[in-house]
Amino acid sequence: MLVIPAIDVSQGRLARLEAGERVPVGAFNGDSLEAARAFQAAGATWVHAVDMDQAFTGVVSDLSFMSRIAELGMRVQASGGISTAGAVRAALGAGASRVVLGSAALGDRASVEDAIETFGESLAVGLEADGEVIRPRGMGSGAPLDLSETLKWLLTVGVSTLVFTQIRAVGGMSGPDHLTLRNIMTSAPGKAVVVSGGISTPADISVLAREGAKGAVVGRALYEGRLDLGEAIAAGGPT
Secondary structure: OEEEEEEEEEOOEEEEEEOOEEEEOOHHHHOHHHHHHHHHHOOOOEEEEEEHHHHHHOOOOOOHHHHHHHHOOOEEEEEOOOOOHHHHHHHHHOOOOEEEEOHHHHHOHHHHHHHHHHHHHHEEEEEEEEOOEEOOOOOOOOOOEEHHHHHHHHHOOOOOEEEEEEOOOOOOOOOOOHHHHHHHHHHOOOOEEEEEOOOOOHHHHHHHHHHOOOEEEEOHHHHOOOOOHHHHHHHHOOO
């Protein structure tokens, strides 16, 4: 299972979400490229790169930080309020290998289906869930959606990767939502599922690997020194 460190950026500097606001992160001197180099040295091959400004404003901002990370030879999974084909193209053009289409896009099924057909395996679909309800976040977020019904639809349209975020767990470091994950994997057999939210220990990662997750996004625990990336990668087992 891939262990994917998160690099969240706002106004060109490392940041994280706290009480709904963007707050600076002092680790790695606030430098996203310095963080990426450290993660690469620890054995990471992917990063989960989030343009927090786009998530808040709906406008594609400076994606050059993604380009610089990609130039290191790391693969970039781009995220952060991406809800249109234009935003997907911008992230791919900045060097992303895979782009996460945010939950806010899921209300327009025709557009999502077009995006999946156009971008193929370069596109993942984000499922930002609160239990069994998808609750889109960020600028232009849509109405809540039933997770089970949405999964039934996604099974029919050829999406290859799902990125599941338990929104109540984000930043809490209290462990991932195993129950909802199992429900997703039962409802969407054969789909690659990447998990985000609450992951803070090697044990969390080992359990996710045993449950069949293909990736685990880790963030705050890394930046606060509570999780060693090398140990996390080892816990994920062979990729």
